[in-house]
Amino acid sequence: MPIKLPSTLPAFDVLTREGVMVLDEDVAARQDIRPLRIALLNLMPKKIQTENQFARLIGATPLQIELTLLRMSDHQTRNTAAEHMESFYRPVSEVMDEKFDGLIITGAPIEHMPFQEVNYWQELTRVMNWTQTNVHSTFGVCWGGMAMINHFHGIAKNILEKKAFGCFKHRNLDPSSPYLRGFSDECVMPVSRWTEIRQAEVDAQPGLVTLLGSDEVGPCLIQDPVHRALYVFNHFEYDSDTLKQEYDRDVATGTPINVPCNYYPEDDPSRPPTNRWRSHAHLLYGNWINEIYQTTPFDLTAIGQS
Numbered sequence: 001m002p003i004k005l006p007s008t009l010p011a012f013d014v015l016t017r018e019g020v021m022v023l024d025e026d027v028a029a030r031q032d033i034r035p036l037r038i039a040l041l042n043l044m045p046k047k048i049q050t051e052n053q054f055a056r057l058i059g060a061t062p063l064q065i066e067l068t069l070l071r072m073s074d075h076q077t078r079n080t081a082a083e084h085m086e087s088f089y090r091p092v093s094e095v096m097d098e099k100f101d102g103l104i105i106t107g108a109p110i111e112h113m114p115f116q117e118v119n120y121w122q123e124l125t126r127v128m129n130w131t132q133t134n135v136h137s138t139f140g141v142c143w144g145g146m147a148m149i150n151h152f153h154g155i156a157k158n159i160l161e162k163k164a165f166g167c168f169k170h171r172n173l174d175p176s177s178p179y180l181r182g183f184s185d186e187c188v189m190p191v192s193r194w195t196e197i198r199q200a201e202v203d204a205q206p207g208l209v210t211l212l213g214s215d216e217v218g219p220c221l222i223q224d225p226v227h228r229a230l231y232v233f234n235h236f237e238y239d240s241d242t243l244k245q246e247y248d249r250d251v252a253t254g255t256p257i258n259v260p261c262n263y264y265p266e267d268d269p270s271r272p273p274t275n276r277w278r279s280h281a282h283l284l285y286g287n288w289i290n291e292i293y294q295t296t297p298f299d300l301t302a303i304g305q306s
Contacts, residue, residue: 017176035064036101036292037300039135041092041127042069043108043144047080050106053237057285058104063293070095072120092127096134099303101296102288103135107142107235111194112159115150125151131229133304136296138229139288145222145231146197152227153205157195164191166243166261167276168234170212170220177211179223179230179287187280188262190238191217192246197233221284230288236281244273 038058044050051069058065071077073091105127108118115121128151131138140148146157168191172183189212199219202208212221212232222231235242243260247269250257265271297303 034298035066036289036296037066037068037099038102038104038289038292039068039070039095039100041103041105041144042071042089043106045077045080045109047077047089048084049239049242050237053239053242054104054106054285057237057281058102058289060282061286061289063289065289068095068100072123074120074123092123096126096130099134099300101136101292101300101303103131103138105138105140105144105148107144109143111143111157115147115157128152132227136228136303137288137292138227140229140231141237142193142233142235143195145233146195148227148229149197149202149208149222149224149231152224152229153208155197155201155205158198160194160196163194163257164196164217165246165258166191167263168214168217168261170214170234172211173213174209174211177209177223178291179221179284180211181287182283183280187212188276189220189280190235190243190263190277192235192238192243192260193233197222232284236277236284238277240273240275240278244269 040051040054042050055067058067069089070092071085071089073093077085105124110118118124124147128138128148138148140146149155150157167188170187170189172180172185172187174180175183175185196218199210199213202210202219202222207224207226209223209225210219210221211223213219217234220232220234223229224231243263247257247260249255259267259269261267263273265274297305
């Protein structure tokens, strides 16, 4: 939450430069408070696990969040009970006339497919265009982030020779960013993907800002101010054992897979993994929610008009 200070106090400028959330007294007096409308477009097969992961992060601030679970209109999931989907999810076709403060578009296990061959790609492009008029801030995660940066900027996802799998060190490239408040100079994040976005192609697009990056697995968190969006290609939202579940699944099915690097103590899969990303996960999503709170219109109908 922000701190209210007189704008003439020396600490006001110092803290502002450091990325601390500061409100001057005039702005604070004009603030109105209402629940934030956040939607989760869940493209993952394990719907309930993914709901838990994101709800845990966006619900950890003092702000009141109204969470709406969304699904693609015609795509039927095979991994979650129909009763659960019917009870808790709305098809995106039902909300196209509504406004949201925030939207998260999750990853999807379809990395090797060209975007245009995904059976719901046409509807997803409509959703991405809809965010520009009906959503204040959009967060694309893993494949969802790659889909957004491809749609809005034509940046391709590139197939890797081997899966990027494990916990990788990332550098804080923009400590003054409001999305990185409280971040260390380095952080560790789970990675599980067969594709990558290349930094040179990001740099060629004016306006995109890389906030977190890794020497081993490339750009991770990118801000797109023009489209009021963030793209993250790795998985702060993962539970402690999510990579273990993926590894155990592949071992059980005989799928070639390396032990996830820097994940198990001494790279020993018989030992419980150590979570080294939880605090930064809460920081990132808490910062996103707080930035929405600071900038979204109080009147929902005004979203997307500026």
